Each structure stands twice: as C-alpha cells, then as structure tokens.
Amino acid sequence: MSKGVTPRSKDYAKWYTDVVQKAELADYSPVKGCMVIRPYGYALWEQIRDFLDRRFKETGHVNAYFPMLIPESFLKKEAEHVEGFAPELAVVTHGGGKELEEPLVIRPTSETIIWSMYKKWINSYRDLPLLINQWANVVRWEMRTRLFLRTTEFLWQEGHTAHATGEEAEEEAHRMIDVYRQLCEETLALPVHVGRKTENEKFAGAVNTYTIEAMMGDMRALQAGTSHYLGQNFAKAFDVKFQSEDNVMEYVYASSWGVSTRLVGAVIMAHGDDQGLILPPRIAPYQIVIVPIYKNPEDKEKVMELVNSLEKAFKDQGIRYHTDDRETVSPGFKFNDWEMKGVPLRVEIGPKDADKNGLMRVRRDTGEKTFLAIDAFIHSCKETLEDIQQSIYNNRLAFREENTTDVATYDELKEVIEKGGFARTFWAGDSDMENRIQEETKATIRCILFEKTKESGPCVMTGKPSTEQVIFSKSY
Amino acid sequence: MSKGVTPRSKDYAKWYTDVVQKAELADYSPVKGCMVIRPYGYALWEQIRDFLDRRFKETGHVNAYFPMLIPESFLKKEAEHVEGFAPELAVVTHGGGKELEEPLVIRPTSETIIWSMYKKWINSYRDLPLLINQWANVVRWEMRTRLFLRTTEFLWQEGHTAHATGEEAEEEAHRMIDVYRQLCEETLALPVHVGRKTENEKFAGAVNTYTIEAMMGDMRALQAGTSHYLGQNFAKAFDVKFQSEDNVMEYVYASSWGVSTRLVGAVIMAHGDDQGLILPPRIAPYQIVIVPIYKNPEDKEKVMELVNSLEKAFKDQGIRYHTDDRETVSPGFKFNDWEMKGVPLRVEIGPKDADKNGLMRVRRDTGEKTFLAIDAFIHSCKETLEDIQQSIYNNRLAFREENTTDVATYDELKEVIEKGGFARTFWAGDSDMENRIQEETKATIRCILFEKTKESGPCVMTGKPSTEQVIFSKSY
Known part of the structure; x- marks a missing residue:
C-alpha cells in the first residue's frame, strides 16, 4: 500500500491512478467503467457534500428525491437535450421478469423527470420560486473512463429551480456558480476561473452555461462545476405554466446546476506530488495524524500519556485527528502511508520527545519538520492548519499564473x-x-x-x- | 392542500395515501411504482439518516459507495440469494447505444458486488473486521406498490461487515439491530419488538435474520429494520478467505443490515390521526411553527416584535422552527396546514396576546391549548417538546399492549x-x-x-x- 507511485514527470496519468489506488480512495469494479469509492475517498466526498448542503440550505434550497428511472420518451421532449444525452444512456428493458412496454433510461441528469413533476406542483406565482436540490447517482455510458474524473456511474448533486422571471433564474444560475467557486477556493484550496461557456461547450438544453475551471498539476483544465440558465426550454417541453400576479398564464423560467465526485479527482490532481496526496486541511478526513513511537512498555506508557493529552486538546478544538497505534507496522511505514494519504500535519512522539515534553511536527505540503514543546504545538496547531490551507491555495494560484x-x-x-x-x-x-x-x-x-x-x-x-x-x- | 383527509375509520389505506400527499411528503411519479420524495418527506429521511450515520460512526463503521449496476451472473453465485431476488430485478440490456454482452441488474441489495470487492481487499486477519456502510438507492420490481412502504426504487442504507469469527459477525448483527431499536424508540417514538425471523421469513442468503417489528395504527405489524448474520455464505460464493493469526486460510464471516425510506411510512401510520401527521419532536423538520396574526400594520409591528424575540430564543436553544408569515392565506388555513404536517407545537400570537406579552401554545398530539407568558413559554418549550416525544411513545406502547x-x-x-x-x-x-x-x-x-x-x-x-x-x- 505504501510503496511509491509512478513519478508525475514520467507518466502523469499513471501517477494519478497509482495515487487513487494506493491512497485507497477508489478501486476498479467488475463492471466496466464503474468505480468503487472506498471509505477514505468517500470521506472526502462527505466533506464536499456537507459544505455544499449547508450553503444550499443557507441560500433557501431544500432537498428532495426523484426517481432514477425515466421513460425514454421524456428525454425526447427537449430536442437539444436528447441529442446531447442519447449516446450515453443505459436502458432498462426488463423488470420483474417481463419486457417493459416502454424502455426506461437511468437518469443521466434529471431535468426531464423533475419538470414533469413541476407541471403538477406549479400553478401560480405563489408556488414560485421552487428551489430544489437532489443528491443522487447518475449514469452516463462512457467509452474511456478514469477513476473519479469520468465514470459511467457517478455521485453528484443537481439543483433544479423554477422562477417567475428570466432575470430571477439567471440570478440563481449566477448565485450557484459562485457557491461552487467558494467551495473550490475556500475548501478545496483550488483557484478557479469563473465564466460562461461558448455555444459549442454549453449544456444540452441550456440558454447559458456558467462554469468554474481549474488548472491541474499537468497544466490541463478541469471543469469543476456548471450552472445553467435554461430559459423556458424545459417549461415549454413539459408545458409548465404559472398564473402571474397580473393573471396571465406564462411559461416558467429555470436553472439547473451540479457538481460531482469528479471534484475528488480535481483535489488529487491539483495538489498531489510524487509522495501521494496533499489534502487541504478543510477537506481532509484527518487533519492531523499522531504516530507514537516506542519499543518497550515503559516507553509506551510515557509516549501514550502525551498522546492522550494531545487527543483531548484536538477534541476540544474540533480537530479531526487519527492516532495510528498499529503495532504490526513500523513508524517509517506509517510515515509513508500518511504521506500517501495526504494528511496535512503529522505528529511524531518518541520516548526522547516525551522526556522533553515535546513532539516533532511534520507538514505534508512543505515537508518542514519542527520540534515543538507540546503546549506550543497545541496553541498553534489550528493556526498552522489554516496556514497550510492558505499556502496550498497560494501555491496553486502561483502555478496557474506561471502557466x-x-x-x-x-x-x-x-x-x-x-x-x-x-x-x-x-x-x-x-x-x-x-x-x-x-x-x-x-x-x-x-x-x-x-x-x-x-x-x-x-x-x-x-x-x-x-x-x-x-x-x-x-x-x- | 389543507383540505381534510379520509377518516382512518372509513378507509385506512386511503387515509394513509391522503396524508402522504396532503402533507406533501411524497407524490406519484410518471414511472409505475416509483415515487417522488418531496422536500418535507425528504427532511424526515434526513433526520433518520443523520441519527443513524452518527451512530454508525460511533460504532466504528465507515461509509463507502459501490456500483449500482451488477453483472447478472453475480446474483447467481449464492443459490438462495438469487432465488429470493430474481423475480424482482430490473435489467439493463443496452448501454451507449449497444446491446451489452452481459446484462446488468440494478442492485436490489449489494451483497454480491460488495463481496466481489472484499475478495480483493481481504487477505489477512489484519484486514478484519471490515465495517462498511453505504447510503444508496435500490430497485426491486414490485407489483403492488404504496408510497414509502413498498416502492420499486427506494433509498436505504446497507451495512456489510466482514469478520474473522462467526461469533464476532453474530455480535455485529445483534449490535446493529439494537441501533435500529434505539432509532425507533428514541427518535421515532415507535416501540418495537426485537427478535429473530423464522426460516420462512429470513433474508435470502442469511443464516439468521434479526428484525424489529412495530404496530401501526390499524394494528398491523410493520418490519422496520433487519440485520442478518450471513455466516460464510457470501464468502464461499465469492471465495473470500483470510489468513488467520495461526496461519490458516479460512472463509470470512459476514453480517449485513439495513433500513429504508419505509421508516417514513411507519412514522406516518403509527402516529397520524384524522387531522394528518403527528411528528415526534426529535424527527420533526420543524419542531415549532409560529403563526403571527394581525390585520393592520400597527398590530403587525407589535406581533412581529414578539415573533422576533421568540425566533432568537429558538435559535439559541437549537430548536428547529418556522415562522409562517404568508399573507395570502388566513390563520385558520395555516392552523390546518401545520396540523396536517404534524408540527409538534404551534404558537399563535395575535395583537391581544402581544398586549399581554403572551402567546397561545397548541400541542399537536393532544390538541391542548394553553395561554402562556412569553418568558414562561421560552423557558419551558424544550421540556414541552421532550414531554410530547415521551407522551407519543407511551401512547403507542399502550396501544400496542391493548391490542x-x-x-x-x-x-x-x-x-x-x-x-x-x-x-x-x-x-x-x-x-x-x-x-x-x-x-x-x-x-x-x-x-x-x-x-x-x-x-x-x-x-x-x-x-x-x-x-x-x-x-x-x-x-x-
């Protein structure tokens, strides 16, 4: 697990796949194009999800859940939409032992099923705006897949909003691309360009698509999130009208927006190095890992006493930490392992450190090693984590500007x-x-x-x- | 929306469907057997999920995500398992415009795909126990469906654990059925019988199935959660062996356990009455609803001043509340609406109440109306919510014992x-x-x-x- 990865300079694509697997973020599944998100990788997604879910609710959105199976005919109601998605569909033809009368497709995105419901729910301006988000899995049949970046099934959130005016829907699309920008810049330490897609690149069915674009370690761009102003396209396709305050029947205006597990891939590619992952503290499942070092029971007691007081301090400060007390592997193995997994700060405590009531602090981003008195460490560790967060961001920004x-x-x-x-x-x-x-x-x-x-x-x-x-x- | 529902005594099944729709918990979708979980219903599921996710993590489990599409041949590897699930499968035969070489089934449950991965991940006793949970959607083709209770697609969590000994796996299965009991009794105010299923009723592929069973308002039982000791059945089907501490190769022992969105149906059926939902405070999306009552701007100012101080107090106490300040509907409409939606406590404040610096408190469970000074209310409201929680539970326990x-x-x-x-x-x-x-x-x-x-x-x-x-x- 902790053996090295292919150097980035030698083969960037291989480096990426090595890191994903050796850091135990994801694994290939027996189903072509589908991946298994392993617990450590899923923990990253949980951090992303929690940040966004909080921001969505703060901006007035609610969550709901719509069926995954969509009648094939629904996709065809919006001309551009079906053209964009038809080649990527997975089709269910049999259910309960019988052939279905109409095939069902697994959602590649949910505009069609959601707007078929909005038709039932929206009658008057009083029903607007409707600000709904969904956390879900989607399937898009991909020929060339890569763990996290492009998989046949992936996890995402998709917001689908309905508004009385085009201005309001446009405003919403802008608001949400900005929430995504905040996620990337403030949490993932990933500077992004915010902008509009050209006609060639916009979403199938949108009037305007807004995007955030980040630079990866190999200087390529990665589209990290999109937000669409859909105009009245889906309202017309599904005949969704509302009675305005002036008693006029009008088609509803829409936005939709989403980010996916691909963001985990972006974090890996933007920050990682030849030792593995580098995780920004705000998204790291463990912000600090403690590695106690001892050979005999006497030393162990001494060391673990310090470890316990550290753990208490971390709990009090709300720091996510892990103590690696495995007795079947060496300290060196553990160092490599947690470097591979990108934990921002490592704390090493041996008997000599314990005698001095101190510890060795190692930064994952710079490799810097500092001996510190335990109190000094406890008082500074939150600040150090913030410094790492900022420094990773600055590093990426400088890299992008240079290139x-x-x-x-x-x-x-x-x-x-x-x-x-x-x-x-x-x-x-x-x-x-x-x-x-x-x-x-x-x-x-x-x-x-x-x-x-x-x-x-x-x-x-x-x-x-x-x-x-x-x-x-x-x-x- | 707030019009009455069919009385339970007249037609219990119709009452249930009426409540689900009028309380805006769920809606029928255009796809046969699939439902849309609306925001208010999804908020109930989020409360259930958050309680369980916390308890799972406290008991040492981690989350992961496995592919939804499973090769048809996998299902056939465990003889009882395929027999149990074959009639309920949804089958994907086409992907990306082509017929697939091997059809894929949408997971009805994930034992097979997960154990195919455990084969890769488990080599030695050091890799055990493996304690993984997944939050996911599953599909079981159902002929007769009912919102929440039995739908073709539903949301659930499924835990899949691997152990070095049968005792440990049995212990895990017991631990998790007890977590489900806690969820039902402590959060959903639902007394349950805990026990073992007979051979006839156990899970397809299990050695033992444990269950919690609750009594609904019509005196029928509802299976609210199950936990299975799987022995070595899936380990043998997928050839998953580990090297023991004594250097012997042995098959791994397993448990699996799950609860689903059906629990939302249980809450509705166990507690609801002819006015609609009755929600236990610990699961209620809003624990308190404030209905300000006024006719002129002067009264409004007076009333809203009190409302603002209430809102501040609720925030400070971490109470989930909602202020219904709609000006397009009458207070009476709002009362019915929030009764239908089962909010545990309603607070009515009119100009006369404001003059007396007081409010009217209405309990949803008993209908009891009490005029209280605002300070007295603020100091007692958490206690009142706890009292409602306990009283709903006691009520259900007494009902079950009587019947x-x-x-x-x-x-x-x-x-x-x-x-x-x-x-x-x-x-x-x-x-x-x-x-x-x-x-x-x-x-x-x-x-x-x-x-x-x-x-x-x-x-x-x-x-x-x-x-x-x-x-x-x-x-x-």
Missing part, C-alpha cells in the same frame, strides 16, 4: 497549448473556427471570463475587436 | 388476527404449518421474541413445550 500566457496570434496560441498551460486571449470567432482549433490543437475555449485582465482586445483569430476574453486549454 | 393478546389455541389465534392486533404465543411448528396459517389467516410469525413474557409454554399448534415465544400478525 498562463496572453496570446495575440494563432501561432502563439498553438505554441502555448503544445508546451502546456492556459492561453488567454480575446475572441470573436464562430463555432466552426472553435472546432478547427480543437481539431488542430486539442484545446477548447474553457470559458469566457467574468473577470478580465483588460476590457477589450483583438480576436486571436479574426483580429476583430472583442470584449470577450477567453481561456484556451486542453482539458479533462 | 396484543396471548393465545393458547389456533382458534384463539384466528380470532385475534381477524379482530386485528398481535397474537403472542409459543411456537414449535414447522415451515409447512406456518404456510398453512398464513394461507388461512394472512398472518405470519413476525418474530421470535428476544424479550419473552414467560420462559416457556406449549406450542399453539402442536402443544409441544417450547421456549420460543412469537408474535403472529398481519403485516405490511
């Missing part, structure tokens, strides 16, 4: 993409041009930036003046 | 079952006899009681002396 280049010509753009990194530029091109660039460079427009570095500039391809600054990059 | 009869002959048994209620008796019969009784009376042995009223007695059918005291009842 972002402003480009003015297509040649420059190609050069940046080939070398690896984000190419930032202005854009006034069309869909075909975007497709051509993708064919030639494998890069796509990740987003039209909300926060621009300049107000306007000439389009990298057409030279036309444009106010839309974009990021081009290869992506996951 | 439980000790029977000594088959005629007596038949009489009790026909009248409605639990028939308690000793049992030394066989499977065939049990089947015959079921055919003739529709009653089954719900459980062989852990807590007996007497050490032994003659079997109700054979007259043979027996130490196994059982409950016969019709059930959901």
Whole structure:
C-alpha cells in the first residue's frame, strides 16, 4: 500500500491512478467503467457534500428525491437535450421478469423527470420560486473512463429551480456558480476561473452555461462545476405554466446546476506530488495524524500519556485527528502511508520527545519538520492548519499564473497549448473556427471570463475587436 | 392542500395515501411504482439518516459507495440469494447505444458486488473486521406498490461487515439491530419488538435474520429494520478467505443490515390521526411553527416584535422552527396546514396576546391549548417538546399492549388476527404449518421474541413445550 507511485514527470496519468489506488480512495469494479469509492475517498466526498448542503440550505434550497428511472420518451421532449444525452444512456428493458412496454433510461441528469413533476406542483406565482436540490447517482455510458474524473456511474448533486422571471433564474444560475467557486477556493484550496461557456461547450438544453475551471498539476483544465440558465426550454417541453400576479398564464423560467465526485479527482490532481496526496486541511478526513513511537512498555506508557493529552486538546478544538497505534507496522511505514494519504500535519512522539515534553511536527505540503514543546504545538496547531490551507491555495494560484500566457496570434496560441498551460486571449470567432482549433490543437475555449485582465482586445483569430476574453486549454 | 383527509375509520389505506400527499411528503411519479420524495418527506429521511450515520460512526463503521449496476451472473453465485431476488430485478440490456454482452441488474441489495470487492481487499486477519456502510438507492420490481412502504426504487442504507469469527459477525448483527431499536424508540417514538425471523421469513442468503417489528395504527405489524448474520455464505460464493493469526486460510464471516425510506411510512401510520401527521419532536423538520396574526400594520409591528424575540430564543436553544408569515392565506388555513404536517407545537400570537406579552401554545398530539407568558413559554418549550416525544411513545406502547393478546389455541389465534392486533404465543411448528396459517389467516410469525413474557409454554399448534415465544400478525 505504501510503496511509491509512478513519478508525475514520467507518466502523469499513471501517477494519478497509482495515487487513487494506493491512497485507497477508489478501486476498479467488475463492471466496466464503474468505480468503487472506498471509505477514505468517500470521506472526502462527505466533506464536499456537507459544505455544499449547508450553503444550499443557507441560500433557501431544500432537498428532495426523484426517481432514477425515466421513460425514454421524456428525454425526447427537449430536442437539444436528447441529442446531447442519447449516446450515453443505459436502458432498462426488463423488470420483474417481463419486457417493459416502454424502455426506461437511468437518469443521466434529471431535468426531464423533475419538470414533469413541476407541471403538477406549479400553478401560480405563489408556488414560485421552487428551489430544489437532489443528491443522487447518475449514469452516463462512457467509452474511456478514469477513476473519479469520468465514470459511467457517478455521485453528484443537481439543483433544479423554477422562477417567475428570466432575470430571477439567471440570478440563481449566477448565485450557484459562485457557491461552487467558494467551495473550490475556500475548501478545496483550488483557484478557479469563473465564466460562461461558448455555444459549442454549453449544456444540452441550456440558454447559458456558467462554469468554474481549474488548472491541474499537468497544466490541463478541469471543469469543476456548471450552472445553467435554461430559459423556458424545459417549461415549454413539459408545458409548465404559472398564473402571474397580473393573471396571465406564462411559461416558467429555470436553472439547473451540479457538481460531482469528479471534484475528488480535481483535489488529487491539483495538489498531489510524487509522495501521494496533499489534502487541504478543510477537506481532509484527518487533519492531523499522531504516530507514537516506542519499543518497550515503559516507553509506551510515557509516549501514550502525551498522546492522550494531545487527543483531548484536538477534541476540544474540533480537530479531526487519527492516532495510528498499529503495532504490526513500523513508524517509517506509517510515515509513508500518511504521506500517501495526504494528511496535512503529522505528529511524531518518541520516548526522547516525551522526556522533553515535546513532539516533532511534520507538514505534508512543505515537508518542514519542527520540534515543538507540546503546549506550543497545541496553541498553534489550528493556526498552522489554516496556514497550510492558505499556502496550498497560494501555491496553486502561483502555478496557474506561471502557466498562463496572453496570446495575440494563432501561432502563439498553438505554441502555448503544445508546451502546456492556459492561453488567454480575446475572441470573436464562430463555432466552426472553435472546432478547427480543437481539431488542430486539442484545446477548447474553457470559458469566457467574468473577470478580465483588460476590457477589450483583438480576436486571436479574426483580429476583430472583442470584449470577450477567453481561456484556451486542453482539458479533462 | 389543507383540505381534510379520509377518516382512518372509513378507509385506512386511503387515509394513509391522503396524508402522504396532503402533507406533501411524497407524490406519484410518471414511472409505475416509483415515487417522488418531496422536500418535507425528504427532511424526515434526513433526520433518520443523520441519527443513524452518527451512530454508525460511533460504532466504528465507515461509509463507502459501490456500483449500482451488477453483472447478472453475480446474483447467481449464492443459490438462495438469487432465488429470493430474481423475480424482482430490473435489467439493463443496452448501454451507449449497444446491446451489452452481459446484462446488468440494478442492485436490489449489494451483497454480491460488495463481496466481489472484499475478495480483493481481504487477505489477512489484519484486514478484519471490515465495517462498511453505504447510503444508496435500490430497485426491486414490485407489483403492488404504496408510497414509502413498498416502492420499486427506494433509498436505504446497507451495512456489510466482514469478520474473522462467526461469533464476532453474530455480535455485529445483534449490535446493529439494537441501533435500529434505539432509532425507533428514541427518535421515532415507535416501540418495537426485537427478535429473530423464522426460516420462512429470513433474508435470502442469511443464516439468521434479526428484525424489529412495530404496530401501526390499524394494528398491523410493520418490519422496520433487519440485520442478518450471513455466516460464510457470501464468502464461499465469492471465495473470500483470510489468513488467520495461526496461519490458516479460512472463509470470512459476514453480517449485513439495513433500513429504508419505509421508516417514513411507519412514522406516518403509527402516529397520524384524522387531522394528518403527528411528528415526534426529535424527527420533526420543524419542531415549532409560529403563526403571527394581525390585520393592520400597527398590530403587525407589535406581533412581529414578539415573533422576533421568540425566533432568537429558538435559535439559541437549537430548536428547529418556522415562522409562517404568508399573507395570502388566513390563520385558520395555516392552523390546518401545520396540523396536517404534524408540527409538534404551534404558537399563535395575535395583537391581544402581544398586549399581554403572551402567546397561545397548541400541542399537536393532544390538541391542548394553553395561554402562556412569553418568558414562561421560552423557558419551558424544550421540556414541552421532550414531554410530547415521551407522551407519543407511551401512547403507542399502550396501544400496542391493548391490542396484543396471548393465545393458547389456533382458534384463539384466528380470532385475534381477524379482530386485528398481535397474537403472542409459543411456537414449535414447522415451515409447512406456518404456510398453512398464513394461507388461512394472512398472518405470519413476525418474530421470535428476544424479550419473552414467560420462559416457556406449549406450542399453539402442536402443544409441544417450547421456549420460543412469537408474535403472529398481519403485516405490511
């Protein structure tokens, strides 16, 4: 388990898979394309889920649960939607020993089943807004899968809201992409670009798709979350109208938004190194691991006395900790093991440390080792964890800025993409041009930036003046 | 929404469905047999989930997630298991536009997929015990469905543990049925009988099944949770062996245990009355609802001042509350609405109450109305909620005892079952006899009681002396 991983410089994809498996985050399952999320990986997802669930409720949302099986005909009601999802569907044709009259698809996303219910629930402006979220599994048949990043089944949340006006629904879509930004930046220590997708890249059925894009350790982009303004598309497909305050019947406006277990993959890829995971303290299942070191019962007693007082202090401070008291493996094995698992702080206490009423503190992010008196450690450990959190974030931000280049010509753009990194530029091109660039460079427009570095500039391809600054990059 | 429900005495089944829909707990979906869990119903499930998740973690368990799709061949590896589940399977035959080489079934329960993984993870006694739980959806094709109680798809948790000895796995199965008992008795205010299932009634693939059985408002039994000792059945089916401390290769011992969204149905049926739901405070999404009453801005100001101080007090005390400040419906409408939704305490504040610095407190369980000074209310409300919790439990316990009869002959048994209620008796019969009784009376042995009223007695059918005291009842 604690043996090394393939170095990133040698084979980044192999490094990723090694870390996922050796840190016991996930495992391959006997079903092609599906993964098993192991307890340590699931604990990361629980942290993400708890943060979001709290923020969703604070912003007025409630949870509900809709059926996983959807009549095939429902998908077809929204033309773009079915076109986008048809190739990825898993289809149930038999149930209870009989062939079904109409095949059912396993939800690839729930707009259709949810809007078929909203038709029953929404009659008047008094029923709006409807702000519902769902935690669920979805299935999208994928040909090339990767643990966490792209699997046939994955876990996610999907918000589906209904509003009386388009402005309100747009506002909601913006509010939620900002909640995702907060999750990434404040909890996952992951700086993101927030922006809008181009027509080519938007969600099947959306008017506008907003996205957060992060840079991974290999300088590729990863789409970490999306939020869609759906206009009246699904309301029209499912005939959902409401009586307005002025007694007019009108179609309802919608938003939807989601993030998935892919975020666990983002954390691994953004922060990890050749020793394994590096977890930001706010998401780490264990923020501190204690490794007691002793060889005889006398030393053990001495060491464990200190360990107990540490545990008490951690409990009082609400710190998530773990004491590795396994007697079947060596301290060195434990050090490697918890480095692989990315625990932010390791505390080593041997008999000599105990004699001095102190301990060795080891930071996972910098490797820094410091001997500290136990009281000094207890008083500073929360602050140290915050410092690690901030420092991991700063590190990623610096890395992204170092690997972002402003480009003015297509040649420059190609050069940046080939070398690896984000190419930032202005854009006034069309869909075909975007497709051509993708064919030639494998890069796509990740987003039209909300926060621009300049107000306007000439389009990298057409030279036309444009106010839309974009990021081009290869992506996951 | 707040219109009345069918009285229980007139049509219990209709009453149940009315309450579920009018209290907005769940709704029928366009997919046969599947339900939509609406936000208010889902909030009940969240309370149940949070209680259990905490208890699972306190008892050393961790969460994980396994694929929902299982190769059809896996189900066939445990002979009894496939026989039990084959008629209920939903089968995916197509994925990504192609017919699959091997059909996949949607999990009806996850023993097979989980034990196929345990084979990879378990090698030595050092890997044991493995104490994993999963929160998931499952699908069992049901012909006759009822909201919450029996639906094709439902939400549940399933624990799957692996142990080095049979004693340890048995102990685990007992520990977890006791956690379920605590959930029912302490949180849901639902007294339960704890016991073992007969051979006829046990889980397909188990050596022993333990169960908790509750009495519903119509005197039928409802199985509220089960825990299974699986022996080495699944370890043998999936060839999962471990090296013992004595260097011997041995098959692993297993337990599994689960409760589902059916528990929400149990809460409705056990406590509800002809005005709707009655929720025990510990599970109620809102423990207190505040209904401010006013007609003019002056009164509103006066009333809302009191409301604000109440809200502050509730927040400080960690009480879940809701202020119904809708201006589009009347106070009477609100009273009915929150009675339907079973909120334990309602607080009414009108201008006259405000003048006296007081409020009207209304208990949902007893209907009792009391005028109280605001300070007196604030100081007593937690205690009142506890009193309601206990009183609902006592009420259900008394109801069950009133409707439980000790029977000594088959005629007596038949009489009790026909009248409605639990028939308690000793049992030394066989499977065939049990089947015959079921055919003739529709009653089954719900459980062989852990807590007996007497050490032994003659079997109700054979007259043979027996130490196994059982409950016969019709059930959901």
